[in-house]
Amino acid sequence: MSIGILGYGVYIPQYRINKAEYVKAWGRFAAAGIEEKAVPGFDEDSVTMAVEASMNALDHAKVDASKLNAIYFASTSSPYAEKLVSSTIAMALGAPPRVSVADFTSSTMAGTSALLLSLDFVASGRGHFALIVASDCPYADPGDFLEHPLGAGAAAFVVGEGTPIATIEGSGCTTIEALGERFRKHGEKFIETLGIPAYTQAVIMNTVTSSVKALLNSTGRKPSDFNFVVLPQFDGRLPSGIARKIGFEETQFVPSMIVSQVGDAGAASPLIGLAKVLDEAKPGHKVLVTSYGAGASSDAVSINVNEEIMKRKGAVSSVKDYLADKKYIDYIYYLKIKKMI
Amino acid sequence: MAHVSIPSYWKTLPQRYCLIGMKCKNCGTINFPAREICISCKQKSEFEPKKLSGRGKIYSYTVIAAGSAPPEFSEQEKLAGSFPVAIVELEEGLRICAQITDYEEEDLKIEAEVEAVFRKIYEEDKVIRYGLKFRPVKKRKSLP
Ligand SMILES: [Zn+2]
Numbered sequence: 001m002s003i004g005i006l007g008y009g010v011y012i013p014q015y016r017i018n019k020a021e022y023v024k025a026w027g028r029f030a031a032a033g034i035e036e037k038a039v040p041g042f043d044e045d046s047v048t049m050a051v052e053a054s055m056n057a058l059d060h061a062k063v064d065a066s067k068l069n070a071i072y073f074a075s076t077s078s079p080y081a082e083k084l085v086s087s088t089i090a091m092a093l094g095a096p097p098r099v100s101v102a103d104f105t106s107s108t109m110a111g112t113s114a115l116l117l118s119l120d121f122v123a124s125g126r127g128h129f130a131l132i133v134a135s136d137c138p139y140a141d142p143g144d145f146l147e148h149p150l151g152a153g154a155a156a157f158v159v160g161e162g163t164p165i166a167t168i169e170g171s172g173c174t175t176i177e178a179l180g181e182r183f184r185k186h187g188e189k190f191i192e193t194l195g196i197p198a199y200t201q202a203v204i205m206n207t208v209t210s211s212v213k214a215l216l217n218s219t220g221r222k223p224s225d226f227n228f229v230v231l232p233q234f235d236g237r238l239p240s241g242i243a244r245k246i247g248f249e250e251t252q253f254v255p256s257m258i259v260s261q262v263g264d265a266g267a268a269s270p271l272i273g274l275a276k277v278l279d280e281a282k283p284g285h286k287v288l289v290t291s292y293g294a295g296a297s298s299d300a301v302s303i304n305v306n307e308e309i310m311k312r313k314g315a316v317s318s319v320k321d322y323l324a325d326k327k328y329i330d331y332i333y334y335l336k337i338k339k340m341i
Numbered sequence: 342m343a344h345v346s347i348p349s350y351w352k353t354l355p356q357r358y359c360l361i362g363m364k365c366k367n368c369g370t371i372n373f374p375a376r377e378i379c380i381s382c383k384q385k386s387e388f389e390p391k392k393l394s395g396r397g398k399i400y401s402y403t404v405i406a407a408g409s410a411p412p413e414f415s416e417q418e419k420l421a422g423s424f425p426v427a428i429v430e431l432e433e434g435l436r437i438c439a440q441i442t443d444y445e446e447e448d449l450k451i452e453a454e455v456e457a458v459f460r461k462i463y464e465e466d467k468v469i470r471y472g473l474k475f476r477p478v479k480k481r482k483s484l485p
């Protein structure tokens with residue numbers, strides 16, 4: 001028995017809007033490297049997306065919801081500013097009333113924060129099984145170019161004692177105070193930015209690079225040790241900039257790229273990226289996952305893929321399955337469905 | 342589908358969120374929703390919770406046309422113009438009434454296989470009422 005990731009699952013809503021629709025409406029699509037993005041249906045939100053991803057993860061892990069000791073929900077777009085929604089997810093899954101829950105909000109880094117803390121929860125002996133689910137559909141003003149890359153999706157991981165499909169080797173973190181990049185004040189519906197691209201870019205690059213260096217130092221690894229690297233995907237261009245700075249090759253980070261089809265799925269992006277590479281990974285592979293949250297902090301997590309993963313391949317719908325199941329909508333319908341008109 | 346107060350919605354959450362029916366200990370019939378007197382043996386029996394699979398077939402359906410939706414669904418009607426409501430016959434044999442979502446026109450037919458999905462049903466007094474709808478079977482793979 002060891003502690004690690006027992007299973008995972010994702011959910012991507014079926015609606016897509018493509019670049020051409022934005023170009024028709026605005027004359028341009030201000031989202032580098034994004035071809036189309038996922039859109040939650042009229043009756044979906046970060047909670048309903050989380051439920052489906054969680055059910056996939058529990059099936060994949062072969063863990064019954066009644067066994068869960070903790071459920072952590074991570075999102076920047078919880079429908080409630082105050083009121084737990086991990087409790088809603090707990091009941092929808094059929095988790096027992098004694099389950100410990102927490103909502104991790106207000107940062108696109110919330111997914112990896114919850115993942116790392118769920119491991120601590122199990123390692124400290126507080127419980128045997130934890131489910132973490134990052135589910136997000138960030139909102140910005142449709143008149144703001146910041147809105148263009150925003151997509152949607154969810155990824156869930158079951159962490160616990162057993163025969164893990166993957167284990168966490170180590171993690172690194174860097175936190176600095178940064179102002180005026182992505183933020184949303186209390187009572188506001190939309191994210192904003194002061195729109196200083198060069199500054200924002202530099203803060204993201206330096207923080208992520210530094211967390212990766214912290215991880216490399218503590219684990220004694222070098223960039224070339226990793227088969228797959230998941231870099232922050234706020235657009236399709238950022239990952240190559242970060243990769244160049246640290247020394248990762250395209251072959252390492254391209255397989256994790258989901259932003260070109262899903263858009264920026266906020267706190268869920270790093271974990272959907274991780275799910276995508278785990279779908280393809282073989283035993284013995286090493287994966288590096290990074291996240292970034294404005295304000296600013298970055299996690300870097302090193303993951304070893306185990307033999308057990310081969311037994312679980314194809315057990316539940318993959319990232320590819322969800323990416324292939326899609327229905328295109330036009331820009332007006334997009335605004336209606338996102339309740340922006 | 343008229344107005345349901347928060348306390349009565351709350352009392353029926355296991356049924357609304359995850360299809361928990363009550364199995365009669367006298368005759369084995371699953372009562373959904375829960376009742377005092379068993380629908381089958383008409384006894385004031387003891388019941389035990391039983392989770393239903395959520396898989397079934399469309400037994401019949403109707404499309405709620407523009408203008409005839411209950412007030413809590415007016416926002417949805419404004420967007421879609423109309424929306425389908427079906428009687429779904431579950432694997433376990435019982436029939437329940439629910440909305441169909443994520444569908445194409447050709448999915449709406451008697452005997453079409455559907456599965457339960459957790460969705461927003463409506464919002465009233467700022468409170469989101471979640472519950473189950475059904476969609477054509479296509480997405481989630483079930484384990485062997
Ligand atoms: Zn009975």
